[in-house]
Amino acid sequence: MVLFYTRPTSLIGRQWLRTYTTARSNLTVDALVYSQYGKPTDVLKWHSYPLPALTSETVHVKFLASPINPADVNQVQGAYPLKPPFERLAESDDTKYAVGGNEGVAQVVAVGDNVKGLKIGDQVIMANAGYGTWRTYAAGPASDFQALPMADNISKIQLATLSVNPCTAYRMLKDFVNLKQGDYVIQNGANSAVGQSVIQLAKAWGIKTINVVRNRPDIDDLRKDLEQLGATHVITDDTLGSHETKSMIKAWGQPKLGLNCVGGKSATEMARHLSANGQYVTYGAMARAPLALPASLLIFKNLAFHGFWMSRWTDTHSVEERTNMVNELIGLMKQGAFTEPKWTPVEWNEQAVKTAVDQGIQGFGTGKQVILF
Amino acid sequence: MVLFYTRPTSLIGRQWLRTYTTARSNLTVDALVYSQYGKPTDVLKWHSYPLPALTSETVHVKFLASPINPADVNQVQGAYPLKPPFERLAESDDTKYAVGGNEGVAQVVAVGDNVKGLKIGDQVIMANAGYGTWRTYAAGPASDFQALPMADNISKIQLATLSVNPCTAYRMLKDFVNLKQGDYVIQNGANSAVGQSVIQLAKAWGIKTINVVRNRPDIDDLRKDLEQLGATHVITDDTLGSHETKSMIKAWGQPKLGLNCVGGKSATEMARHLSANGQYVTYGAMARAPLALPASLLIFKNLAFHGFWMSRWTDTHSVEERTNMVNELIGLMKQGAFTEPKWTPVEWNEQAVKTAVDQGIQGFGTGKQVILF
Numbered sequence: 202m203v204l205f206y207t208r209p210t211s212l213i214g215r216q217w218l219r220t221y222t223t224a225r226s227n228l229t230v231d232a233l234v235y236s237q238y239g240k241p242t243d244v245l246k247w248h249s250y251p252l253p254a255l256t257s258e259t260v261h262v263k264f265l266a267s268p269i270n271p272a273d274v275n276q277v278q279g280a281y282p283l284k285p286p287f288e289r290l291a292e293s294d295d296t297k298y299a300v301g302g303n304e305g306v307a308q309v310v311a312v313g314d315n316v317k318g319l320k321i322g323d324q325v326i327m328a329n330a331g332y333g334t335w336r337t338y339a340a341g342p343a344s345d346f347q348a349l350p351m352a353d354n355i356s357k358i359q360l361a362t363l364s365v366n367p368c369t370a371y372r373m374l375k376d377f378v379n380l381k382q383g384d385y386v387i388q389n390g391a392n393s394a395v396g397q398s399v400i401q402l403a404k405a406w407g408i409k410t411i412n413v414v415r416n417r418p419d420i421d422d423l424r425k426d427l428e429q430l431g432a433t434h435v436i437t438d439d440t441l442g443s444h445e446t447k448s449m450i451k452a453w454g455q456p457k458l459g460l461n462c463v464g465g466k467s468a469t470e471m472a473r474h475l476s477a478n479g480q481y482v483t484y485g486a487m488a489r490a491p492l493a494l495p496a497s498l499l500i501f502k503n504l505a506f507h508g509f510w511m512s513r514w515t516d517t518h519s520v521e522e523r524t525n526m527v528n529e530l531i532g533l534m535k536q537g538a539f540t541e542p543k544w545t546p547v548e549w550n551e552q553a554v555k556t557a558v559d560q561g562i563q564g565f566g567t568g569k570q571v572i573l574f
Numbered sequence: 575m576v577l578f579y580t581r582p583t584s585l586i587g588r589q590w591l592r593t594y595t596t597a598r599s600n601l602t603v604d605a606l607v608y609s610q611y612g613k614p615t616d617v618l619k620w621h622s623y624p625l626p627a628l629t630s631e632t633v634h635v636k637f638l639a640s641p642i643n644p645a646d647v648n649q650v651q652g653a654y655p656l657k658p659p660f661e662r663l664a665e666s667d668d669t670k671y672a673v674g675g676n677e678g679v680a681q682v683v684a685v686g687d688n689v690k691g692l693k694i695g696d697q698v699i700m701a702n703a704g705y706g707t708w709r710t711y712a713a714g715p716a717s718d719f720q721a722l723p724m725a726d727n728i729s730k731i732q733l734a735t736l737s738v739n740p741c742t743a744y745r746m747l748k749d750f751v752n753l754k755q756g757d758y759v760i761q762n763g764a765n766s767a768v769g770q771s772v773i774q775l776a777k778a779w780g781i782k783t784i785n786v787v788r789n790r791p792d793i794d795d796l797r798k799d800l801e802q803l804g805a806t807h808v809i810t811d812d813t814l815g816s817h818e819t820k821s822m823i824k825a826w827g828q829p830k831l832g833l834n835c836v837g838g839k840s841a842t843e844m845a846r847h848l849s850a851n852g853q854y855v856t857y858g859a860m861a862r863a864p865l866a867l868p869a870s871l872l873i874f875k876n877l878a879f880h881g882f883w884m885s886r887w888t889d890t891h892s893v894e895e896r897t898n899m900v901n902e903l904i905g906l907m908k909q910g911a912f913t914e915p916k917w918t919p920v921e922w923n924e925q926a927v928k929t930a931v932d933q934g935i936q937g938f939g940t941g942k943q944v945i946l947f
Binding site for chain 1: 655858866882
């Protein structure tokens with residue numbers, strides 16, 4: 202027996218569900234796929250295939266929104282260590298494809314009768330790293346998906362962009378040093394999606410933040426924006442090496458934790474501001490330059506340098522741990538303590554998504570690009 | 575009441591003790607001291623002062639041997655983070671001095687009657703980091719010194735050089751990753767005093783070592799020497815980046831722990847050979863170049879980079895922990911599993927010690943220079 206959804210929600214109306222109910226055996230999936238690594242706009246292609254029929258052990262989900270993250274682009278290029286599964290998406294396919302994208306929110310639209318833990322209408326994120334999310338529908342076992350708590354005041358943009366950036370910020374603040382209220386964290390790339398998540402989580406948990414951004418003509422506006430989010434201090438990377446900055450940070454309180462998504466010279470300068478025995482976590486390399494560590498910071502100051510990668514965390518921790526984290530983040534969203542990131546909508550068609558991927562490669566754009574299905 | 579030593583040992587004969595007994599109130603200490611930081615041969619000077627009289631709470635020790643370590647030289651230069659105490663060594667001094675040296679073995683020659691845990695004849699090392707050891711005698715509370723187990727087949731050179739290099743090797747092998755028998759460690763500077771200690775401890779504990787040394791004309795001789803000590807493999811740093819070395823190390827078993835006293839490019843190459851989640855410990859910077867870390871090693875390979883400094887360990891751990899370590903090391907020495915380092919004797923007079931310090935600065939010399947008092 203297959204259960205069908207019978208009451209309307211804010212996300213799925215009656216009309217669509219009626220369509221699904223009558224046409225479930227021949228629903229078509231539209232997906233942006235690739236069969237080999239390469240330049241994304243060359244290798245990405247639109248592919249339509251029939252959604253596998255529901256079985257008693259599987260669910261069907263309909264994607265609602267999926268962001269285009271830099272890592273998604275690197276993955277298509279073949280330059281990302283998380284390799285997607287290349288597989289025949291339908292029996293009629295003669296090529297193995299990977300579906301683009303790794304993050305997104307979907308809604309359960311059909312549930313096999315032996316499935317436990319998911320019901321029609323549930324909003325879900327992907328339970329594992331590397332699940333292709335640039336597609337309209339997917340079919341699979343319940344263990345592929347993780348249900349989210351519902352709340353009227355949380356947007357699908359917030360949910361679609363929850364599993365990478367806010368979770369990265371959450372884990373980095375929790376897992377490397379025991380931060381107490383009033384302790385300081387320093388981070389560069391503070392205006393990035395992770396950076397903004399760090400600011401908001403730290404604020405919610407009573408932790409103070411020193412936020413390093415690149416100097417720019419509109420620095421005062423950016424400072425105000427970040428302070429509004431909860432940033433304690435905002436400084437520019439070109440002042441990191443100065444005696445004034447050193448004294449200032451000493452007066453505020455030297456941070457126990459540094460979060461680095463930039464690399465290069467200013468990342469080394471940032472490390473010098475940590476307190477003795479501080480922990481320094483690298484999760485990105487925007488400057489594409491290695492982190493140079495003077496031996497004295499390691500030997501005499503006893504700093505420790507780690508990396509963080511959310512995909513690895515997800516693959517090496519239990520669903521329960523992830524659920525606790527996600528529920529806490531959604532709790533903060535409900536309270537209004539965690540806001541929607543800056544984003545721009547991307548229409549769901551081949552040309553629009555390819556153009557958005559191109560923008561992702563070139564590194565400009567105003568906020569995160571999110572595909573709306 | 576003051577207890578005097580009455581039976582001869584291998585180290586102190588009756589004759590000397592008779593002298594001590596009769597002349598204890600006006601014994602003279604000869605010390606190599608400095609009153610300001612600077613070029614060691616300029617600022618180091620010979621200074622004689624009366625040994626403070628024994629009290630019921632103090633002991634007198636006579637130094638037997640003390641090495642000249644590179645850190646001692648840096649300390650005189652003022653370039654070392656461990657700052658010595660500058661103090662009036664005798665009431666008659668009108669200048670505050672620091673005594674050179676940080677390591678050595680001494681023998682207890684007199685014990686105040688309230689002193690517990692030390693007796694005349696005990697061989698001791700310094701209990702705390704930063705104790706000036708380039709002097710003939712010292713007076714102080716028992717807590718300044720740590721008694722060593724005695725054994726006939728252990729030389730005073732082994733004891734004089736025990737507390738820095740062998741202890742550094744011991745802690746680095748124990749404290750960063752749980753190594754099991756058959757696991758691999760990779761280290762550069764494998765022919766250094768710490769490197770040789772690592773080889774011997776690893777051998778004793780069933781851990782395999784990949785030992786990186788600089789290429790040199792007599793590389794085959796050095797390889798044989800290190801293999802004789804217990805090295806599993808010896809390779810040269812100029813091959814670290816090659817595909818052959820990569821395949822070879824993969825075939826042996828990728829190390830879980832890397833020990834770095836060099837820095838620079840080859841230290842980065844060494845890090846690439848670690849297994850995923852590996853730990854990398856820097857305890858020196860012979861190449862005087864920072865360690866450059868590509869973000870991928872941190873983020874995707876999940877390597878963690880630490881520093882180790884024996885002085886900090888000593889200052890932050892209990893005497894009991896240190897005693898356990900020292901006893902285990904001396905146990906290995908008794909069994910012949912831990913040999914005397916290569917060393918050259920330095921005579922105890924101003925000119926000889928200054929010449930030895932000069933050699934330490936210039937970085938040549940055959941083995942560790944040890945002052946014999």
